[in-house]
Amino acid sequence: MSNARTAPVRTALIHLALLSYTVIALFPVFLTVVNSFKSRAAIFREPMAVPTPATFSLIGYETVLKQGDFLGYFQNSMIVTIASIALVLLFGAMAAFALSEYRFRGNLLMGLYLALGIMIPIRLGTVAILQGMVATGLVNTRTALVLVYTAQGLPLAIFILSEFMRTVSDDLKNAGRIDGLSEYSIFFRLVLPLVRPAMATVAVFTMIPIWNDLWFPLILAPGEATKTVTLGAQMFIGQYVTNWNAVLAALSLAIMPVMILYVIFSRQLIRGITAGAVK
Amino acid sequence: MGSLQLQSIRKSFGNQDVLKGIDLDVKDGEFVIFVGPSGCGKSTLLRVIAGLEDASYGTVRIDGKEVSAVPPAKRGIAMVFQSYALYPHLTVKDNMGLGLKQAGESKAVIDQRVAKASAMLSLDPYLARRPSEMSGGQRQRVAIGRAIVREPKLFLFDEPLSNLDAALRVQTRLEIAGLHRRLKATMIYVTHDQVEAMTLADKIVVLNAGQVEQVGSPMDLYNKPANLFVAGFIGSPQMNFIAAEKLGQSGAKTIGIRPEHIALSREAGDWTGKVIHVEHLGADTIVYLETETTGLLTVRLFGEHAYAPDDIVYAAPDTASMHRFDAEGRAIS
Numbered sequence: 001m002s003n004a005r006t007a008p009v010r011t012a013l014i015h016l017a018l019l020s021y022t023v024i025a026l027f028p029v030f031l032t033v034v035n036s037f038k039s040r041a042a043i044f045r046e047p048m049a050v051p052t053p054a055t056f057s058l059i060g061y062e063t064v065l066k067q068g069d070f071l072g073y074f075q076n077s078m079i080v081t082i083a084s085i086a087l088v089l090l091f092g093a094m095a096a097f098a099l100s101e102y103r104f105r106g107n108l109l110m111g112l113y114l115a116l117g118i119m120i121p122i123r124l125g126t127v128a129i130l131q132g133m134v135a136t137g138l139v140n141t142r143t144a145l146v147l148v149y150t151a152q153g154l155p156l157a158i159f160i161l162s163e164f165m166r167t168v169s170d171d172l173k174n175a176g177r178i179d180g181l182s183e184y185s186i187f188f189r190l191v192l193p194l195v196r197p198a199m200a201t202v203a204v205f206t207m208i209p210i211w212n213d214l215w216f217p218l219i220l221a222p223g224e225a226t227k228t229v230t231l232g233a234q235m236f237i238g239q240y241v242t243n244w245n246a247v248l249a250a251l252s253l254a255i256m257p258v259m260i261l262y263v264i265f266s267r268q269l270i271r272g273i274t275a276g277a278v279k
Numbered sequence: 280m281g282s283l284q285l286q287s288i289r290k291s292f293g294n295q296d297v298l299k300g301i302d303l304d305v306k307d308g309e310f311v312i313f314v315g316p317s318g319c320g321k322s323t324l325l326r327v328i329a330g331l332e333d334a335s336y337g338t339v340r341i342d343g344k345e346v347s348a349v350p351p352a353k354r355g356i357a358m359v360f361q362s363y364a365l366y367p368h369l370t371v372k373d374n375m376g377l378g379l380k381q382a383g384e385s386k387a388v389i390d391q392r393v394a395k396a397s398a399m400l401s402l403d404p405y406l407a408r409r410p411s412e413m414s415g416g417q418r419q420r421v422a423i424g425r426a427i428v429r430e431p432k433l434f435l436f437d438e439p440l441s442n443l444d445a446a447l448r449v450q451t452r453l454e455i456a457g458l459h460r461r462l463k464a465t466m467i468y469v470t471h472d473q474v475e476a477m478t479l480a481d482k483i484v485v486l487n488a489g490q491v492e493q494v495g496s497p498m499d500l501y502n503k504p505a506n507l508f509v510a511g512f513i514g515s516p517q518m519n520f521i522a523a524e525k526l527g528q529s530g531a532k533t534i535g536i537r538p539e540h541i542a543l544s545r546e547a548g549d550w551t552g553k554v555i556h557v558e559h560l561g562a563d564t565i566v567y568l569e570t571e572t573t574g575l576l577t578v579r580l581f582g583e584h585a586y587a588p589d590d591i592v593y594a595a596p597d598t599a600s601m602h603r604f605d606a607e608g609r610a611i612s
Contacts, residue, residue: 171364180352180381
């Protein structure tokens with residue numbers, strides 16, 4: 001297929017670049033999933049090989065499901081991730097709306113202050129956070145994790161969303177005001193649907209670090225009842241012996257939910273903005 | 280029904296004064312147009328009237344009632360925006376009915392008023408559509424319908440025709456004029472297009488740099504511009520301005536003469552000049568010439584004329600239609 005706007009060589013090069021990036025990105029995932037279906041000996045003998053009838057084994061999955069409450073860990077991860085995303089999107093969008101819509105003294109300073117978190121990693125404050133959680137009795141609760149992750153996700157969310165909200169037509173919001181919509185209705189009914197692709201972007205950016213995080217679950221919620229999947233998988237990694245079958249099986253399972261969430265959000269990402277509001 | 284008084288309205292953003300004390304009286308049923316170059320504050324003034332911006336100083340009265348503390352929805356106004364500003368997730372019918380629904384009107388009243396407005400604008404076939412399924416002209420009609428449904432005291436139009444193509448613009452202009460005749464409502468209309476202003480308005484308010492330059496009927500502004508700015512802004516092509524001393528006239532700084540008030544001939548006239556460029560428009564011919572006395576001169580001739588660049592011609596102004604301005608740019612009567 002050749003037409004006026006695409007040169008075949010150029011297209012081929014672009015596809016080559018994209019394909020090699022895809023291979024690089026997918027390789028660790030492939031390795032994890034493939035090896036999770038092999039016996040321990042096979043993993044070490046030929047790590048790159050696909051499982052054959054001779055090397056196929058579900059021992060890793062069996063261990064994972066028998067040992068420890070993995071279903072519970074999954075539940076914890078899901079609850080913490082989804083609650084954090086929901087809070088980040090809600091508060092992030094509201095703050096972004098306020099920053100982009102209203103002129104008030106200190107607007108710019110407030111915006112900079114809220115964006116500061118992008119540059120300063122929240123882990124620097126771990127000791128203080130832990131002290132705070134101990135003082136409030138929130139250690140070993142999912143609430144502690146949700147609070148920390150919400151704080152962690154907000155700066156980027158506000159930064160991205162406020163840029164997008166500036167692009168929403170003022171006329172549309174003013175039309176709403178003249179028709180008697182409250183500021184809340186304008187926010188929820190007019191503005192949010194129009195920045196949905198940006199919300200999806202933020203959700204994806206927020207979700208992945210939270211799901212994969214080991215640091216805060218280890219420090220704030222290491223108890224059995226509040227363990228997340230990443231932390232749960234760590235119990236198979238020992239100082240002297242590591243049960244690789246189980247670790248790989250646990251990680252393979254952990255990929256699934258995050259993949260599903262990603263698929264949901266990325267559909268939103270791709271879907272165009274609702275057209276027709278303004279020219 | 281709907282009258283409007285503005286009293287020394289000022290508006291500043293930071294250190295920048297956008298409106299510098301605007302006084303205006305609009306009588307019930309009048310069609311008033313704010314016209315001016317971009318950045319003159321006309322849209323800001325409209326937003327202040329609508330309540331979408333607070334004035335820094337001054338009072339707005341609608342129907343004699345001070346409305347500074349009244350939110351936009353309760354001012355009895357309706358507004359049509361340049362970008363249509365339809366709600367993308369609602370059908371045409373719901374777009375038009377939303378204002379009434381928010382005001383707590385019954386469904387029967389909403390249905391009846393929407394039906395009336397849609398019949399008036401021939402929108403009946405589109406009531407179930409969403410804005411994205413309509414063309415620009417149709418969307419703007421929906422936006423106008425949304426305003427009519429509210430039965431406001433004041434209609435506010437913010438450059439409603441700017442996004443439409445030329446043919447549609449003329450058609451919608453006619454529709455708005457017809458609407459004003461039928462509804463007899465007070466309308467305030469902002470535009471930068473002086474043709475729209477001249478064709479629609481009962482009264483034109485010429486704004487420049489946050490100040491009112493002149494208020495008057497279209498013909499007042501055309502025949503008796505109060506100053507250089509209005510003289511140059513109203514009328515197309517622009518009025519010719521000539522330094523008075525070049526013409527040997529005393530008692531004025533600048534002389535203005537409209538292109539249509541200059542006659543051209545190949546034989547004799549007051550000013551000799553060379554044709555630089557000619558625009559043939561069919562009904563008009565616009566001739567640009569360079570004369571020794573006046574410099575560049577624009578002349579508008581009615582009908583077709585066979586002038587060509589480099590022709591030597593003679594121009595004769597109609598002295599009765601000359602405008603004289605003093606050193607401050609004010610008209611001398």
